[in-house]
Every structure is written in structure tokens, then in C-alpha cells.
Amino acid sequence: MLKGIRGMFLDFVDDPFYEDEKKCVRFLADGLLVIENGTIKELGLYENIFSKYRNCQVDHYPGYLILPGFIDAHVHYSQMKIIASYGKKLLDWLGSYVFPEENKFKDYEYARAAASLFLDELLRNGTTTAAVFTTVHPQSVDAFFEESNKRDMRMIAGKVMMDRQAPHYLLDTTEQSYEESKRLIRKWHGNGRQLYAVTPRFAITSTRQQLNMAGRLKEEFPGVYIHTHLAENVDEIRLTLDLFPDCADYVKVYEESGLVTDKSIFAHGIHLSDSEMKRLSKAGSAVAFCPTSNLFLGSGLFNLAKAKSRANPVHVGVGTDVGAGTTLSLLRTLDEAYKVLGLQNQKLSAFKGFYLLTLGGARGLSLEGKIGNFDAGKEADVVVLDPRTTSLQQHRNSHHPQPLSNIRDVSEQLFALMCLGDERVVVKTYVAGSVLYSRN
């Protein structure tokens, strides 16, 4: 069955970090997106194509901006309840707040309720895909995927592995972790829109034996992802290198176990040497830039220009990293990204920012063929945004004509959205063509 969405469309067809921004943006002041069975059939100017789809039911959003669903490149569904926990840096914060909360996810029902709430919050924020940490408990993975599958959301997740440097109640063993992960991969990877990530928490909490086992899983199931943390905090790095004295740097720790791949997602990567960045580039790995988290934990400032260099380009997505991150809104996360970069004399234009949330994020997660823009054949994950939600936004944007007609106005309005926006601006969230969130 056909269904249509009409309004101002904006998406990206190329990477504005490397190509002329204007050529990367596709903007249709009055467009029609046609969806068939959850998949995009066509995007075109309304006046050019509507006659082909006369019998198609159309949701019309005059004055709103319609973008591909947002992609959160790194987030912990198990940490939503400990968001905004006071006063610690990474390692102490884990011990004081995270581990006690994660322990509760041994209870399947607790995990399932948390997953349901979390996914609904993502939808409220316009996020349709995420790379998600669960906990060490396999039931927390089942719970997550059950809920995600129910909503037909394109999600990446996997069982956390930890066999040391955490409370005993959260530790697994190499063998157990291997068996459980294998079962979960078979059950969930490619089940509907669900995708599996082999997920050692980080090098500190896994022995070499466990990291090697993670690499073995990736060999046995080449389609799965690797998802872990990397170079977030200076104390973490020091401890990592103490624990792996034969490794010259942090990336080497993961390389040794075959974990630096073109489907690896590394959260943070704040403190990486040129050599490490170069090796991530060569491997085709992705880094998740999590500015609200990096500021909240005082971890440091991510160097985006270095990651997106022409010489050694690394895929970058944006992560909220809740519970260390302070918001599930990727708009608020872009506001913080702009600031983190401004402190380093780097500028994040609106187009670059929204590219990272959509096509850039999709590329980072090796999902460019499935999601990230409105190309025909992709899955119809769509977010409808109202740039005049709050009284301040109404005042700020009152001089823009409606619909927007030139790319400069579009850019300015997007920038205001990324500075002033939050979940309130999300009017509708479509997942595979169905409305799963509706404002009010």
C-alpha cells in the first residue's frame, strides 16, 4: 500500500565535510515522499509527481521540516535512570552509579520495561536508529531486541562483556560470554531490522582472553558489529596501558584481538594520537562523538577536524551517550557539539551537524544502503520538525518566509534548531513508514 508525506524535505546526498555543502544538501520546498510497505519509493517535487499518486493517502506538514530519522551512534539503554548523577569522572562514575543500576538488568522484566521506556524516549526525540549498550546479562539483550523488534526499529545492540575490574555481580567469563553472545547473534542478528554488536565494555574490563574471544565471534559471524569505548578519559587510558603493557597505544589493544574493523564503533576517541586516528581510518572504523557526555564527565574535547581530515578520514557519528550524556535529544547534542568544537576554533555548520545525525551516522554504522537519506529503496524512517515550537523559537524565526525558498534560510533555520531545539520540536516520528510518535 502506498502512503505519502508532503512538506519541506531536507536530506544529504554527500558528505559536507569533504564536498561543497550546497551540493551535499537536497532541499525540496514542497516535496512528496512516497512510501511503499515501509520503504521509500520516490521523493520528488510535489507538483512534479503527485499526479502519479492520486490515490495515495498523504500526510501534509506545511511549515515543518522533514528529515531522515536521527541516528544515535552510542547510547546505553540501561543508564537512563542514572542520567544526571553528580560529581564524578569516568571510572568513579561507573563504580558509584552505573554498575549498581546495571545490576538490576538481571531481571528480565525490569530490563524490558526499561527498554520500552527508552525506545519511546528515542522516538519522542526523533531518533529511529541507535547503537546501544545493554548490560552483561543476556536477558537485557533479549528484552531490548524484543521491544525494538516490536517497533520495527533499525537497532544495533549486543551483550556487554566484562570479566574483570567490575563488581563480581556484573562479571561474566570468556566461555559464558562466548556462548551467550553466539546464541544472541543467532537469534537477533538480521531478525527483522535488528543487528548485533559484539560489545566488550572497554579494554579495562576485559582480559586479553575475552577480547580475543570477541574477535573470534567477529570471525565466525562477519556481519556483526564491534561496539566498545576508546580513549575517553586520561585515567582510563593510563589504566588500559598498565593492563596491556605490551601495547604501545589504546587502539593497539583492540587491534591485537581483531576488533578494529570496518564495522567497529568506538565511543569517544577523544585522546587519540595521529597514528591511532590513521589506523582507524585505514580500517574503516567509526567513532561516536558524544559531546554532552564528554563535558558532563569532564573527559575532554573531541577533535572532529582531525577525525574528518582529508588525509585520514574516519567515520563519525554523534552519540548522546546517556547516562553520562545529559540528553537523549540529538538536537541538544549538536548544540553541545558546536560549543565543544568552537572551543577548538572549529566550526560545525548546521549542514555538517545534521549530516552527522543522518547520512553521516548511517555511514558510520555501515547502514548507508538502508537508512540515512530519502533515496529510493531505503527504509522510511522520517522525522517531522517544527522550528517554531517555543515562544522563543517563534520570535527567533519569525522573519523566515514559509515555505523556505533558499538554501541560506534553510541553513539558518537548521542552525537555530540545533541551538534551541529539543524533543519539543519533534512533531512526528515515522519508523518504516508508520507513525510511532506523535506530538500531543
Added chain:
Amino acid sequence: MLKGIRGMFLDFVDDPFYEDEKKCVRFLADGLLVIENGTIKELGLYENIFSKYRNCQVDHYPGYLILPGFIDAHVHYSQMKIIASYGKKLLDWLGSYVFPEENKFKDYEYARAAASLFLDELLRNGTTTAAVFTTVHPQSVDAFFEESNKRDMRMIAGKVMMDRQAPHYLLDTTEQSYEESKRLIRKWHGNGRQLYAVTPRFAITSTRQQLNMAGRLKEEFPGVYIHTHLAENVDEIRLTLDLFPDCADYVKVYEESGLVTDKSIFAHGIHLSDSEMKRLSKAGSAVAFCPTSNLFLGSGLFNLAKAKSRANPVHVGVGTDVGAGTTLSLLRTLDEAYKVLGLQNQKLSAFKGFYLLTLGGARGLSLEGKIGNFDAGKEADVVVLDPRTTSLQQHRNSHHPQPLSNIRDVSEQLFALMCLGDERVVVKTYVAGSVLYSRN
């Protein structure tokens, strides 16, 4: 006529930067605030004092937190429309966005409409007092004070002075500035709750002659404030010292004209030497810490620990600094403050944060005798906050008993408010005992 407010009250009786936090906080799980003609008559436990006020009409807010109205130590009412303007650092940002917009304030009606909107936004954000920049046009000052006076808000503002380094259409002259300021001081300083600030924009845009004239006004009218900018950006500092080659540092430029006083408010003060901080301390001046602005313009990180040192304590308030700041919410501003300080290994506890928004801000603005806490005799500016406004906040705070019964829970809930809160959590804003903002 008597009127009462009942609920959970929290305010400060001393400075948690110097005294044991718990001794600085006054928390009443079930309190009654009695107001007579806009002034606080008494705050006490409901059960202890309600019998004295049996005929008093009481607004009851179970489950909400009730605090003194917030104080914004630095903000430009003329810049609300250019909030979130892309891509510049201070001096270019002024030229590209600020000056063209400020030119519109030569029109009294434009200014009056902007002032009205601005003040309503402050109230929506729980802000009841602010130190406000207008523009160079005296009519922009009249417009502001007319609107503020109409709402009976305790406001500090004054005509901006600029006689160089700005577009010709925004320049005044020393003589004209003197005459206009004098008229405005006589008209507005002490008129109702309105207070006047002599307001040279900053040293770059005023000749020595004009700064001296500002100092002369302060001598002629000792009760008025001085409000200006200081040491925000490294290029600004360099240009300032080029323009005043006889001054060893930025503070000296203002000292020379008698502008460093115990009623001086300096916005930013990011890049101050030990000597400069010491001289501000000695003079009893205040610095407005504006974290969202400092990050948005990439100006730098304010060193709060240095300003609040025991050896050379400087008064500090928190400013939103809209339009360089990205929010009028002082809660969101505290979130950013926490992060700015975290990057410097400093911790901003919830109590310290809310102290800065209330009693600390009042002290910074020399208004401790009038506002800042619920002491009897003070003006009844009050904000009622709902810590469970959003679905995320409800989830985050669901384990807190209601009403809160111990200071640790209070601190935790306040911290969640400062990380996750924005204008949505403001249920009511009272100004001098009257409800001027009501949610929904």
C-alpha cells in the same frame, strides 16, 4: 492583605563556597511563606505557623520545589532575536549580527515590544531579576523600564555608551551620553523597583573621555551601578590594550576611570590575571559567569574556583548573556556551568549552583537586602518548580519520596533539575507576591 504559599521550600542563608553546604541551605519539607503587600512576612514550617494565618489565602504546591526567583546577572534584551547566530567569535559576531539588530531599537515601539516579550520570557524561565543591557538609544531604556515597571520586576538596566569602534549609526558622544544617562537615572533609578546601571559597552567602544564621563556619573549618583564587559575573548583583550597602551591590564582601563566599584558588574572575566582578580575582590565588584555564551562564542572557560577563592573572593552571579548565550533558562545555564567547570576539574554542586542563581546573585548585584532568599522583609519573588515535568524527569526522579525528607535527596533532585531542567519545569513565577507566570 496577607497571602500564603505552601510547599517544599529551599533557599540559602549563607555562601556554600565558603561554609559547610548543609549549613547554608534552608529546607522546609512542608513550609508556609506568608506575604504581605508583596513583601515576605514570615517563612516557617506549615504546622508551626499556619494557625496564625487562618484567614490567609494559600496557594498549595505539593510535590513541587519552591525557590527564590532566579537572578540573571548579565543579559541583553536587545539580542533575543539574534540568538543562535552562526559561526563567529566575539568581535565579528558583534559586527555581523548584534549591531544591525540593535539599530532597530532606535524605534521606541520596536524596543517596547521587544522588552515586553523579553520580560515575559524571563518570567517563563523563573527569572525575576536581571542586569540588562539595552542599546545606545535612550528610548530603548525607557521602553525597557516602562515594561519592567509595569510588571513591578526588580531590574537593573541602563543606556549603552559607545563612541567609537562601532557602526556610526550606533555611536553617541560623551556629552550626549552624559545628558541622556543623567535624565534616565533621574527618571528610573529607584522608580519602583527599577535600578540604573551606567553601561559603557566595553573599553573597545568607549574613548577614555567617555569612560571618564561614566565615572563622573557614578560620582554624581553614587547609588547607580556600573555594568560592562571584561576580558571575554583574547582578541578583545589584545585590542583593548592596543587602544589603552598606558594600561598594564584590562581591569586597569576601568580603574583609571573609577569604574571598578562595589556596584560594578563585569560580564565574563574569563581571562583575568591573579592581580586583576585580586583588585576586583578588593573593590567588591561582581563578575557574571555566562557559560552558554562563553562556549557558544568559543571565548574560553571561566575559572570559578579562582573567583571564589578564600584569599580573594569575588562576587559571582550567573548570566545567560542572550543573544550570545543560547538559552534564557538559568537551569540550562547551570548545566553548562557544571560542564565548563568539570573540564577544569572543578565541581559545581547543586547547592552551589542554586546559590549562585539566588542569594549569590543577589549579593553580586548588591541586592542582598531586597531579594535572594526568603528572609522576612525581602521582596516576594518566588519560583515554583516541578522536578517531574518531562517523561525522562519522571523516570529519573521516580525513586524520590514525596515530599523530600532529607538534604541528600534534595541535593540530588536539585542536581537533576539543573542538568535536565529548562523553562518547562517552571510552574509559577511570583513577582512581589503576584503570580506573573503560570504554566499552561
